[in-house]
Amino acid sequence: MNKLILILFTFSVFVSNGQIEKSKREESLIREILIDPSSEEIKEVLFDLKKQDLSPKNIVVQDSVLLSNTNVLYILSHKVEGNKHYGVVIIPNRDDLKKLPVIVFATGGDGMHNKFDVTQDFNHNAAQFPSFLGEELDKEFIVVIPSFRGQQMIIGDKKYQSEGNVADAFNGATTDALSFLNVGIKTFSQIDASRIAIYGGSRGGTVALLASSRDKRIKRAIVVATPTDMKKLYLLYPEQFKLLFFNDLLMGKITEKEARKKFISISPIYFIKQLPMVQLHHDKNDPFVPVEFARIFIEGIKADKKSIDIDSYFYDEGIHGFWNDENYWKRVQDFIRPLLD
Secondary structure (H helix, E strand, O other): OHHHHHHHHHHHHHHHHHHHHHHHHHHHHHHHHHOOOOHHHHHHHHHHHHOOOOOOOOOEEEEEEEOOOOOEEEEEEEEEOOEEEEEEEEEOOOOOOOOEEEEEEEOOOOOOOOEEEHHHHHHOOOOOOOOOOOOOOOOOOEEEEEOOOOOEEEEOOEEEEOOOOOOOOOHHHHHHHHHHHHHHHHHOOOEEEEEEEEEEEOHHHHHHHHHHHHOOOEEEEEEEOOOOOHHHHHHHOHHHHHHHHHHHHHOOOOOHHHHHHHHHHOOHHHHHHHOOEEEEEEEOOOOOOOOHHHHHHHHHHHHOOOOOOEEEEEEOOOEOEOOOOOOHHHHHHHHHHHHHO
């Protein structure tokens, strides 16, 4: 019996030491990924992203819904990176055939949010759809709303499951957003592809910045409570984001170099030079994304003298958003109004 106990104890120590060594190796790998990139690395990432195939494929108009403001919501599917993907395009009900500007709406969440209820979010204070644009503008803009990979998009009693890995919540989501934008442009002749804005909150704000840094057709980005530096986000929430950011590396599915390029690609702070005009909103006491993320981003823009200006606003509601501020929606609407010209 004593011999058995000794064997079990020895085995336990061996397993424990093995786990410690594995943990040390993982931490070492992650530390290498987190080193700030050089300008050459950033250029290489941008070059690779430009090679992505975002062309519309296998487009199907699945259904349409008449909204309360008489605009029409269309549900479309298409293929992106081999995955069947869904999204929504809202076309204003107008008598003329005038081409209209577009605003892309990028939803929040992260790799744990596998459902997106369009009906609920359209009527939630955080989105204010279909009155998001206000009565004055809801007939002047086409709204494009991609779901993201792995998400189930819900509209009333209907459900549409986008394929792909829901944990690919930043880089993959940005690819989905740009690909679905191209689907909308190809499908609806009313869209003016030279007048595009993008709006997003939380993860959606990160996607909005990444998308607008990759696509010069996007002229204005509105971002709300947005993580702008993924290194800081990981260091703030290492347990939550370890697998989300580094699972493929730790599982041996990709190399360290590939993981580093992927991690660089999801951090908007590295792509300030590529951005259009930005309007930023952040709560001073946001409990999830500290206001430091906004401050650092603004400092980065100001430090880059060749970069764009940023229109920034800060709020005092102490939540991950500030939907009750009466000036908030007016600021958003005023920011996109020049696209009507």
